[in-house]
Amino acid sequence: MSSKTYTVAVVGATGAVGEAMLSILAERKFPVGTLHALASERSAGEKVAFGSQKLVVQDLATFDPAGVDIALFSAGGSVSKEYAPRFAAAGAVVIDNSSAFRYDDDVPLVVAEVNPEQVANRPRGIIANPNCSTMQMLVALAPIHRAAGIERINVATYQSVSGAGRTAMEELGRQTAAMLNFQPHEPAKFPVQIAFNLIPQIDEFMDNGYTREEMKLVWETRKILGDDAIQVNPTAVRVPVFFGHSEAVHLETRRKLTAGEARELLEAAPGVEVVDEREPGGYPTPVTHAAGADPVYVGRIREDLSHPRGLDLWIVADNIRKGAALNAVQVAELVVKARS
Numbered sequence: 001m002s003s004k005t006y007t008v009a010v011v012g013a014t015g016a017v018g019e020a021m022l023s024i025l026a027e028r029k030f031p032v033g034t035l036h037a038l039a040s041e042r043s044a045g046e047k048v049a050f051g052s053q054k055l056v057v058q059d060l061a062t063f064d065p066a067g068v069d070i071a072l073f074s075a076g077g078s079v080s081k082e083y084a085p086r087f088a089a090a091g092a093v094v095i096d097n098s099s100a101f102r103y104d105d106d107v108p109l110v111v112a113e114v115n116p117e118q119v120a121n122r123p124r125g126i127i128a129n130p131n132c133s134t135m136q137m138l139v140a141l142a143p144i145h146r147a148a149g150i151e152r153i154n155v156a157t158y159q160s161v162s163g164a165g166r167t168a169m170e171e172l173g174r175q176t177a178a179m180l181n182f183q184p185h186e187p188a189k190f191p192v193q194i195a196f197n198l199i200p201q202i203d204e205f206m207d208n209g210y211t212r213e214e215m216k217l218v219w220e221t222r223k224i225l226g227d228d229a230i231q232v233n234p235t236a237v238r239v240p241v242f243f244g245h246s247e248a249v250h251l252e253t254r255r256k257l258t259a260g261e262a263r264e265l266l267e268a269a270p271g272v273e274v275v276d277e278r279e280p281g282g283y284p285t286p287v288t289h290a291a292g293a294d295p296v297y298v299g300r301i302r303e304d305l306s307h308p309r310g311l312d313l314w315i316v317a318d319n320i321r322k323g324a325a326l327n328a329v330q331v332a333e334l335v336v337k338a339r340s
């Protein structure tokens with residue numbers, strides 16, 4: 001076994017995803033030699049946890065990327081656009097969690113369990129991490145697509161506030177406490193109140209009436225599965241849950257797949273755990289299963305009453321872990337494996 005270690009940079013190390021990247025690198029014993037925790041000038045000098053160590057946060061703007069082997073970026077699209085090419089030019093492989101490069105033809109978009117071979121195809125030295133809602137959906141749907149061909153996906157998402165970052169989690173906490181204490185509260189991060197409410201808008205509106213978050217599900221599904229014929233019809237909803245996205249997915253396959261066949265495929269699928277007991281509590285929820293856990297959980301597997309080749313699934317995963325940080329680290333592991 002190779003004992004080579006790597007110099008790793010985490011950009012956005014003080015954020016919700018960055019913090020999870022650091023803990024997952026430590027948990028999975030990624031072969032780190034040196035780890036640089038980077039964020040904005042605002043938090044330079046603060047400390048973040050990496051396993052039992054404390055790392056001093058450095059200012060990205062003044063950091064020299066020379067010598068970095070792998071850089072995990074999760075500090076927003078504009079930071080990635082400016083700094084990811086600089087890290088790549090200095091020799092790092094960049095794994096970028098923002099949407100800055102996801103739709104570029106020369107940047108692979110990789111779900112570790114679905115299209116790991118694409119990791120090698122990175123002429124710009126940049127690999128993109130998919131959006132959290134696409135990520136968990138495709139871990140579950142890829143084996144079904146391979147077996148029966150998916151023609152159409154209708155999906156409604158129920159997305160937790162952690163997907164919008166640390167300030168969004170603070171807003172849900174603050175608003176909830178204020179309301180329970182009959183105190184005034186104003187929305188800031190979200191367009192309307194999120195506590196005890198839900199919001200059918202994530203990201204900005206597009207000309208076609210869908211939101212950008214919804215269109216990410218369309219664009220990314222086609223790119224990752226390598227099939228532009230797949231039709232995707234999404235509605236993305238923000239819900240007052242801290243961690244874990246859920247999705248009600250209604251599929252139409254080319255060849256009929258029974259619920260039993262789908263269950264068997266899912267039970268054998270990497271990264272998937274089936275929880276489908278058809279009794280109270282016998283299904284996955286963000287709180288009982290997903291939060292803090294690695295698998296993509298699938299339940300409520302059933303044949304669609306209204307369509308001869310329709311299948312319904314309920315898919316739940318931790319959006320910060322599998323939806324972002326865990327997949328980025330898995331991709332880094334694939335990069336390292338190919339080098340050893």
Ligand code: A2P
Pocket residue numbers: 011012013014015016017018038039040041042043044060061074075076079164165166167
């Ligand atoms: P900082 O804490 O210094 O603002 P989240 O999505 O959870 O809000 O986290 C966003 C992450 O991106 C944080 O670590 C934040 O650092 C970082 N970030 C935001 N803007 C910049 C920037 N201009 N340069 C470097 N890091 C940034």
